[in-house]
Amino acid sequence: MNMNEDSEKRESIRIKDRILLAFSKISEDEYQRRVKQYLDGTEDPWVDSCHPSIQKDIKTSLKNLRERDKDLANILEALDQKLNLILGLIGTEESFEKGELPQKLYKVDLSAKGIGLTTKRDINEGDILKLIIGLLPEHYFFTSFGKVVRKTPLDGGLRFLGIKFIWITEDDQEKLIEHIFARQVVQLRMRRKEKERKG
Numbered sequence: 001m002n003m004n005e006d007s008e009k010r011e012s013i014r015i016k017d018r019i020l021l022a023f024s025k026i027s028e029d030e031y032q033r034r035v036k037q038y039l040d041g042t043e044d045p046w047v048d049s050c051h052p053s054i055q056k057d058i059k060t061s062l063k064n065l066r067e068r069d070k071d072l073a074n075i076l077e078a079l080d081q082k083l084n085l086i087l088g089l090i091g092t093e094e095s096f097e098k099g100e101l102p103q104k105l106y107k108v109d110l111s112a113k114g115i116g117l118t119t120k121r122d123i124n125e126g127d128i129l130k131l132i133i134g135l136l137p138e139h140y141f142f143t144s145f146g147k148v149v150r151k152t153p154l155d156g157g158l159r160f161l162g163i164k165f166i167w168i169t170e171d172d173q174e175k176l177i178e179h180i181f182a183r184q185v186v187q188l189r190m191r192r193k194e195k196e197r198k199g
Helices: 003-012 028-040 052-068 070-097 170-198
Strands: 015-026 105-110 114-119 128-135 140-153 159-167
Touching: 003 170, 015 028, 015 170, 028 128, 028 140, 028 159, 052 070, 114 140, 128 159, 128 170, 140 170
Parallel strands: none
Antiparallel strands: 015 105, 015 128, 105 114, 114 159, 128 140, 140 159
């Protein structure tokens, strides 16, 4: 398997998950304007406590340390994750109060390529959505943009939307892949324990 196939496989893994999510329909012009601001560096798609530059130096140091002392690296990585969770909660509390971050939980189908969700909102195939996503339990928040590629009517005025990411930073996509793998491991362990309990 070459690197492109491996990357494609990682991005295609899909799980069922619960995330904090806010989404709104935007025009093509607004989408282009927002992406330009991100690319120009005049605006960031992250909450300050989730900024990837904070994480990069730590990851490099942990990788170097792991080659010399695996146990110590594992302990420090666990502590780093706990600190990130605490800082994320502190850093996002004010943003929650201002209504800048999503507070509603959605059950979703989630992959590094897109998201599937059920809603009553009037959104159609081809619409561009601004998505503010909060991964749990990490409380890692980021902004991305998606296009509705599928709309399926359901009972009770509900509709299922298949949304493909059309803009997401590499850092956020990598964080999403890490989150998906971690959730997948937990779900597989729980299924295995349940199977053992029944069998």
